[in-house]
Amino acid sequence: MILHAFLALLAGYATMAALVVGLTALLTRLVPDWVGSKGKPQLGYIFVNLGYSFLAAAAGGYVAAWAAAGNPLPPVLVLAVIVLLLGGLSAVQSRGKQPIAYQLALIALSPFGVVAGGLVRLRVLGLL
Secondary structure (H helix, E strand, O other), X not given: OHHHHHXXXXXXXXXXXXXXXXXXXXXXXXXXXXXXXXXXXXXXXXXXXXXXXXXHHHHHHHHHHHHOOOOOHHHHHHHXXXXXXXXXXXXXXXXXXEOXXXXXXXXXXXXXXXXXXXXXXXXXXXXX
């Protein structure tokens, strides 16, 4: 049971990470001017990044709920907390390299995305 919950978390996080990495690489390739030469992202990039990060987090939450045995809500909530903690750690590490408002928005939106994706899965199952 614990192994299954861990695998559900891993599947959700891997889905989220793969989508963010892939979409970031694609966006950087399609619109290289959005990322400044000093590493400070432009406003358009920030908004697009926040949007697809939220959607990737929702996909991760959905996958975690889908892969869960029994009640799908606990793995989704644990994944949301993990994403929140990792987002905070990332913000501390990249302090001064990105706008603080962007970092805070990313920290806040990602866990909400995970929960939203989990709730969509609950709705599909008829549990919500």
